[in-house]
Each structure stands twice: as C-alpha cells, then as structure tokens.
Amino acid sequence: MTDAAQTLTPTPNDCDLPRINAEFATFTEAVDYAARSEKGLNFHDMRGNLQRPYPYREMREDAIAMAHRLIASGIGREDRVALIAETCAEFAALFCACVYAGAWPVPLPLPTTFGGKDNYIDQLAVQLKSSDPMILIFPEEISEMAKAAAARQGCEATSWQDFARRPAPECALPEASPEDICYLQYSSGSTRFPTGVAVTHEALLHNLYGHAATMHLGENDRCVSWLPWYHDMGLVGCFLSLVANQVSADLLKPDAFARRPLAWLDMISRNPGNTLSYSPTFGYDICARRISSQSNVGERFDLSRWRIAGNGADMIRPDVMQSFVNAFAEAGFKASAFTPSYGLAEAVLAVTVMPPGEGIRVELVEEERLSGTPRDISRPARYRAIVNCGKPLPDMEVAIRGEDGNARGDHQIGKVWCRGPSVMHSYFRNTEATDDCLVVDDSGDAWLDTGDMGYTADGYLFIVGRAKDMIIINGKNHWPQDIEWAVEQLPGFNHGDIAAFSVETEGGEEAPAVLVHCRVSDPVERVKLREQIADKVRSVTGMSCVVELVPPRTLPRTSSGKLSRAKAKKLYLSGEIVPLELAA
Structure with missing residues (x-):
C-alpha cells in the first residue's frame, strides 16, 4: 500500500444517524439525509489502494455548488445534461447537481476496449442526438472524442475540470416533486436507435426501497463495486441506492477490474464490513478462471462475510456460479450468498430478487418446451438449467402472457410483463417505442412488456431469454x-x-x-x-x-x-x- 493511501481513512460502516430505507419523496431529500451521516463513497486505484474518501456530506456540498454553476450557465428545469459516467467523485457530484437544479442528468458511457475511437464517437453522437442535452461534461482525458461527438449534435462540451472553474453564484434551487423526471437512462445496447428511459423520483425511490427491503439491508452493511455507472445495475444498484439507503462503499473503476479482476475480491476481503457486491455472470467467471492455478486462496482472500453476492444484468449460468464456489470455498465464500435477480432499466433496475440465503436454484426444462415446439421423439430429450430469479419487489407484480396477451399459469412460458411504482414514465421523445412496451391488457390494466421470455412457479420468476434473440x-x-x-x-x-x-x-x-x-x-x-x-x-x-x-x-x-x-x-x-x- 502506498504512503498516500495509508494517510487516508475510509468512510465508516456505521454512524449515529438512524438508517432509513429510501423512504423519501425525492432523490434530493435522500441526498440531504445521507449528508447528515459520516458514510460515503471510497474511490480506489487499480490495486485497490484508497485514493479518495468522499463522504456524502462533501458530495452534497459539491453538488449544490455545481447546481449553482449549472443555473448560472443557463441550464434549468427539464434541460438535459449529458455526463460521461466515470466512477469518480466529479461524476457523483455532477449527477446530484443536475437533480438539485431540476435538470435531467444523462449518464453516458466511457470508451471501452471494444470497437475503437470512431465507434465510440458514433455511439456517443447518436445518444446525444436522442437526449438533446444543453451541455456534455466529460473527463479531460477523452476531450478529443467527446468534443467530436458534441460537435455533431451542436451542443456545448466542456471537461468537468473546466466546468468546476465557472462562477457559482448562490441562487434558489427548485423544489422537486415525486412525479418529476429525475434522470434519463440509456441501455448499454443503445447505439443506432437509442431509447432514453425517463425515470421519475417516485419510481427511483420505490426501487431503491425495494433493494433495502428485499436484501434485508442492515445498519453496518457495506458495498464493494466495479460496475460502470452508465449501466443501470451500476448506476442504480451501486451508486443511487447507496446514497438513498445510507451505505458506505468501496469502488473500483471498470477498467481496473478488467485489468486486475481479483482486486475486486481483495477489496471485499480487506474491510470486515464488506457484505454486499454485485456482478453479471462474466465477472464471477473471470475471477474463477484467474484463480484456478493458485493455491493460496484461503490465505489471500476472506469472503466469509460476503452476505449478498448479487447476480444479474445477463443470463445467469449455474455452471459458472458453481465454478466460483469451487474456486473460493476455501476463502469462506458460501453458495447461499448468491442472490439472483431480474430487472431492466425500464423498471429502474430490479423487478425480482431472490430472498437472501436461498442461493442459486434451478429447474431443468426440456429445450423443446423452452422454444415452444414439439419434441422429436427420435432424438433424446435435452435439458437446460433455468435459474430462479426470485420474487417481485414490494408492490411490483409480474405476469406471464401469451402472444394473445392472455395470462399463463405456472410453468407456462410466455412474455414477462410487470407493473408497479418502479415502471418507467416513458422513453424520452419516443412515443412509438413507449407505446410498444407500455401496454394495456383487455382488463384496462397498464403493464410493461419487458421483451423477455420466462415463466413463474410458486411466486418465483424464471427467465428463459430475450424474445428478439x-x-x-x-x-x-x-x-x-x-x-x-x-x-x-x-x-x-x-x-x-x-x-x-x-x-x-x-x-x-x-x-x-x-x-x-x-x-x-x-x-x-x-x-x-x-x-x-x-x-x-x-x-x-x-x-x-x-x-x-x-x-x-x-x-x-x-x-x-x-x-x-x-x-x-x-x-x-x-x-x-x-x-x-x-x-x-
């Protein structure tokens, strides 16, 4: 560990302020309350060394100053502000600043190792065209690409370093209402035809309350994450939820995880309070493969306190989960910690979550039944393990519908529909796409057609795949x-x-x-x-x-x-x- 890291103290797991499970009317209220505690975000370098503790109190102070700068720059209610979502204090403050100013933050991705410079500019440009922001704010190191994309749209572009130098005259901040749009979320696959999900304060806070309630969030729980903040699982599950539920977190940048995936597990091992962490299947897969040739697993890692090992964002593969258990059982990891879930940005994040402690549960289903075609009796039956993705969040309802829109019973495969307070307001400026997925059934009830296929059994949801694939x-x-x-x-x-x-x-x-x-x-x-x-x-x-x-x-x-x-x-x-x- 570096000398600099030794002089820094991470934000604590506990404090005197009573924890509230996201029971706020607006996200700004949630930030205000979190700022009364000593908890906060802790940003780490590639090797897991602490670079910057960022208490929620400091984040709120920075956010209000940034909100004054936004308003002084002519940005007001319902204006969009595009933010390149790097995992850092600047993004956290700017996201909250937009909400305080009544503007809508639009988190957009950093460049990845896939595709190259031109593809990134193209992707960013189409998302800017869709969201039509007043300004794009970005980290200096991607200045050339960000400005090239902004030039195509004709919007202002500046680094957050330069933006922070602008005057911040004090002014009155607008008061948010629960039904107001809080932010726009673009799905990770939004490229040629992007659709920005408009999320209200009410929908967001309902989902964040559901996180705490379904995962039995405790006073001293702490989160570790490497997930990107431009994806709903990272943004909502590992940033906004932490604020609204007053949880401290240790954070790695996604590219740090890509280069040194085991740093994620090192960080979980390091702090006795690290009990929560989430990943798509591929994250667990990479770690299991990296550790397979090492013999000091029990000496290097202590995963015995990892209570919620969340799984989501892609199809959950039980064989990969078993490989992870085999690789890290010596370090105290328990298979019962796995917590499968199902969700999508159109429902803020989570729709269903497995009750804590139940782990990965699967059903073997004939492939012919999955595809809805009769089995060729001349060939032996083939089966696929379908993972149980848990039960709906409080006040959320899941139904399985056939092509005709009629409800299907347990173990009958069909389209997954859901409804409840977490469902999105709309796709931004895309009435046709909104009408395609927000449907009204024959009884006059409004539902979100998720586009996924699955079935239910005894109140649990099983996901089969995406209909469009x-x-x-x-x-x-x-x-x-x-x-x-x-x-x-x-x-x-x-x-x-x-x-x-x-x-x-x-x-x-x-x-x-x-x-x-x-x-x-x-x-x-x-x-x-x-x-x-x-x-x-x-x-x-x-x-x-x-x-x-x-x-x-x-x-x-x-x-x-x-x-x-x-x-x-x-x-x-x-x-x-x-x-x-x-x-x-």
Whole structure:
C-alpha cells in the first residue's frame, strides 16, 4: 500500500444517524439525509489502494455548488445534461447537481476496449442526438472524442475540470416533486436507435426501497463495486441506492477490474464490513478462471462475510456460479450468498430478487418446451438449467402472457410483463417505442412488456431469454444461448467466445450462424475445429449451420460488457467482421 493511501481513512460502516430505507419523496431529500451521516463513497486505484474518501456530506456540498454553476450557465428545469459516467467523485457530484437544479442528468458511457475511437464517437453522437442535452461534461482525458461527438449534435462540451472553474453564484434551487423526471437512462445496447428511459423520483425511490427491503439491508452493511455507472445495475444498484439507503462503499473503476479482476475480491476481503457486491455472470467467471492455478486462496482472500453476492444484468449460468464456489470455498465464500435477480432499466433496475440465503436454484426444462415446439421423439430429450430469479419487489407484480396477451399459469412460458411504482414514465421523445412496451391488457390494466421470455412457479420468476434473440428456422424456435453454451463445452472456449444468430443462405433459406473466437493458427487445424463446432451445433439443433472462425476479441460487446448478438450479426453481414482463412 502506498504512503498516500495509508494517510487516508475510509468512510465508516456505521454512524449515529438512524438508517432509513429510501423512504423519501425525492432523490434530493435522500441526498440531504445521507449528508447528515459520516458514510460515503471510497474511490480506489487499480490495486485497490484508497485514493479518495468522499463522504456524502462533501458530495452534497459539491453538488449544490455545481447546481449553482449549472443555473448560472443557463441550464434549468427539464434541460438535459449529458455526463460521461466515470466512477469518480466529479461524476457523483455532477449527477446530484443536475437533480438539485431540476435538470435531467444523462449518464453516458466511457470508451471501452471494444470497437475503437470512431465507434465510440458514433455511439456517443447518436445518444446525444436522442437526449438533446444543453451541455456534455466529460473527463479531460477523452476531450478529443467527446468534443467530436458534441460537435455533431451542436451542443456545448466542456471537461468537468473546466466546468468546476465557472462562477457559482448562490441562487434558489427548485423544489422537486415525486412525479418529476429525475434522470434519463440509456441501455448499454443503445447505439443506432437509442431509447432514453425517463425515470421519475417516485419510481427511483420505490426501487431503491425495494433493494433495502428485499436484501434485508442492515445498519453496518457495506458495498464493494466495479460496475460502470452508465449501466443501470451500476448506476442504480451501486451508486443511487447507496446514497438513498445510507451505505458506505468501496469502488473500483471498470477498467481496473478488467485489468486486475481479483482486486475486486481483495477489496471485499480487506474491510470486515464488506457484505454486499454485485456482478453479471462474466465477472464471477473471470475471477474463477484467474484463480484456478493458485493455491493460496484461503490465505489471500476472506469472503466469509460476503452476505449478498448479487447476480444479474445477463443470463445467469449455474455452471459458472458453481465454478466460483469451487474456486473460493476455501476463502469462506458460501453458495447461499448468491442472490439472483431480474430487472431492466425500464423498471429502474430490479423487478425480482431472490430472498437472501436461498442461493442459486434451478429447474431443468426440456429445450423443446423452452422454444415452444414439439419434441422429436427420435432424438433424446435435452435439458437446460433455468435459474430462479426470485420474487417481485414490494408492490411490483409480474405476469406471464401469451402472444394473445392472455395470462399463463405456472410453468407456462410466455412474455414477462410487470407493473408497479418502479415502471418507467416513458422513453424520452419516443412515443412509438413507449407505446410498444407500455401496454394495456383487455382488463384496462397498464403493464410493461419487458421483451423477455420466462415463466413463474410458486411466486418465483424464471427467465428463459430475450424474445428478439430467438432464432426461428423452418418454424422451429431455437435459443441462441443454447447453441452458444453447447459450443462452449468444447475445449479451449470461454464464456463470450461465441455469438449465434440466424442468416439467409445462398438458397434463400434461414440457417443458424455461429461466430467463434479462434485461437488456432494452423489453417488445417482450423478446418477440423470448424467441423467439430458444426457437429456440436447439429447435435443441438438437428440442422446444419454456418460456422465462421474469427480472431479473438472480434465479437462486439455492449458498454456493460455483454455480448451483442444483434451487432455481431450486423458487422458480419456488412463484411466488417472478416473470418479467418482456412486450409483449402
């Protein structure tokens, strides 16, 4: 640990101020209350050394000063302020400043290692066009890209370092109402046709209350997170919820986790109060793979106090979770700590959460039943493990509906609909998209059609996949996850190495296509590998498929790290993904 880090004291887990479970009318009230405690955010470097403790009291002071600067710059109620969401004190203060000023903060992603400079500028430009902000505020190190994107939209652009130098004359701040929009949230896949989810104070606080209630948040709980603040799981679950529920947190930047994933577990081990942390499946997968060759797990880590190991943001894979348990049981990690959940930005974040302590629970379901097609009795039945994603938050309701909109019973697969106080207000300036997902049933009740497929059983929700990802060949439905998982069982492949989707063949017929990261250099061996993959997919689907081997790190991901099948298909069909050469 550096000398500088030794002189810093992290914010405490407990304090004299009674903790309130997000029972506030507006988020500004939540910030005001949190600022009365000594708790706060703690920002760490790549190695997990504390760089900056940031008590909520200091965050509020900075936010109010920034709110005065926003108003002095001509930014007022309902104006949008685009913020590049770096995990740092400046973003935290600016987000809160926008809310104090009555403006709508719009968190947008940092550049990732996927795609490059031009793709990032394109993505940022379309999100700016959609949100139509008065100003874009960004960290200095991405100045060139941020200004290039802002120039296309014609909005002002400045670094937060320069913005902080502007005058901040005191002025009256507007009073927020529960029904006011608090912020706009863009999904991680928002690129060509972005849709900004408009979230009200009321919806946000309801969801944040649900976090505390369902996870039995205690006085001394503490959170550790590396999740990006431009994704709803990171923004809501690991920033806004911490403020509204007065929880201290230790934070890593996402790129620090990408370079040194085990620093995440080091940080959990370091502070006795670190009991809460969340990750998509791939985060647990990376850590289990990194530690597999080490023998000092029990000496290096202490994960015995990790009470809530949240899972969400992508399909939860029980095999990966079991690998993590196997890898870290010696460090005291308990399988019962896993807390699967289901949610989406259109419902702020969480819709269902597994009751703490129940861990990963799965049901084995025939693949034919998942796809809604009769089973070929000439072939043995195949099963997929479907993970239980828990029960709805307080005052949230989940229903399974058929294509005709009629309700389905337990264990009957259909579209996942939900309703309750957490459901979004609308998509910003996109009435058509809003009407597509906010539907009214035959009884006149309004619901959010999530676009996901699943079923319920005894009050629990099981998610099968996204309806739009379904591959339909000759009238038979196939889930891309089933194809991808089958290929991953072959030696040498990792989670995220395969993208499956449908393409039109030269004969005009639809066929499954599989893009696979290939680490084999010999052209002859590549031919053998392609045949092996084709055989594996044939055993799953019963039909031939197009197999293309592509260089490692070729398959595109969303800003939150999830595989983007739609973009992979688009890049492949446009010729931007070039397959590797094979032996003649």
